[in-house]
Amino acid sequence: MRTRYDFDNQVVLITGAGSGFGKLAAERFAAAGARLALCDIDGKAVEVVARQLEAAGATVVVSACDVGDPEQVAAFFAAVDARFDRLDVAINNAGVSHAKLRLHETDLAMWERVMGANLRGVYLCLQQELARMVERSSGAILNVSSAAGILGAPFLSLYSASKHGVIGLTKSAALEYGRKGIRVNALCPAFTLTPLVQASLDAAGGKSRTNLEVGNPMRRLGEMEEVVQAMLWACCDDNSFMNGAVIPVDGGLAAG
Numbered sequence: 001m002r003t004r005y006d007f008d009n010q011v012v013l014i015t016g017a018g019s020g021f022g023k024l025a026a027e028r029f030a031a032a033g034a035r036l037a038l039c040d041i042d043g044k045a046v047e048v049v050a051r052q053l054e055a056a057g058a059t060v061v062v063s064a065c066d067v068g069d070p071e072q073v074a075a076f077f078a079a080v081d082a083r084f085d086r087l088d089v090a091i092n093n094a095g096v097s098h099a100k101l102r103l104h105e106t107d108l109a110m111w112e113r114v115m116g117a118n119l120r121g122v123y124l125c126l127q128q129e130l131a132r133m134v135e136r137s138s139g140a141i142l143n144v145s146s147a148a149g150i151l152g153a154p155f156l157s158l159y160s161a162s163k164h165g166v167i168g169l170t171k172s173a174a175l176e177y178g179r180k181g182i183r184v185n186a187l188c189p190a191f192t193l194t195p196l197v198q199a200s201l202d203a204a205g206g207k208s209r210t211n212l213e214v215g216n217p218m219r220r221l222g223e224m225e226e227v228v229q230a231m232l233w234a235c236c237d238d239n240s241f242m243n244g245a246v247i248p249v250d251g252g253l254a255a256g
């Protein structure tokens, strides 16, 4: 039986909530009683998620927002402030990957796209979230990094660099804000069958899924639910002394 979490009345903000982990997390936090602030660069997708949750009784603020754009991020948080007087939990989940290429074949446009979403996006959201949480001296933030934020990732060097950067921001913020009662942790999933991974498997074709499965100590890909349950646990009030942690949810991949 699945663990029951209680986020009753808490305000939970999730970026990249239009798809994959972010969408399922929005559903699970709503089912645990949270009020939600959701954004995604794909405004239509996140709007659909929000309408479904509202139909099931949740309170949701929703915005189309590119997390790498400071003005759009400021507008999203202003919309959150207009509706809610607190921010309890933030999950900085929005992210992109890139085509598998050797490092010398990548270019600056790719760098800007990946760093913009994955690293500048987490930075800009963290600034807004911490400023609000400091006022109430409480909060839990979870940054979605990756196994590629712990390990090097051949042919995904820019993605790996961005996710290593997320861990640097996480650890530094944990050290700065722990005394304010704010916990900041990083979650590091490995290959899980979300639309992001499905798209790269489709592009790679052939035996790529089998290769990924064989390369994992548990000989399989992750399930979205396994990652989202770790999100709930990482952010729940009972998990009150975990701060600055880098949490692999990867079948043991990063242990090797």
Ligand SMILES: NC(=O)c1ccc[n+]([C@@H]2O[C@H](COP(=O)([O-])OP(=O)(O)OC[C@H]3O[C@@H](n4cnc5c(N)ncnc54)[C@H](O)[C@@H]3O)[C@@H](O)[C@H]2O)c1
Pocket (backbone or CB within 6 Å): 015, 016, 017, 018, 019, 020, 021, 022, 039, 040, 041, 042, 045, 065, 066, 067, 068, 093, 094, 095, 096, 097, 116, 117, 121, 144, 145, 146, 147, 188, 189, 190, 191, 192, 193, 194, 195, 196, 197
């Ligand atoms: N799926 C995996 O195996 C895996 C493994 C490790 C880490 N991750 C990380 O998990 C997070 C979620 O990935 P997913 O697999 O659910 O992918 P996904 O593509 O299904 O969802 C990502 C969402 O983020 C949104 N997004 C992208 N760029 C954005 C931006 N600049 N501003 C706002 N929203 C933006 C997308 O529109 C999409 O809805 C990402 O940070 C990803 O790097 C995924």
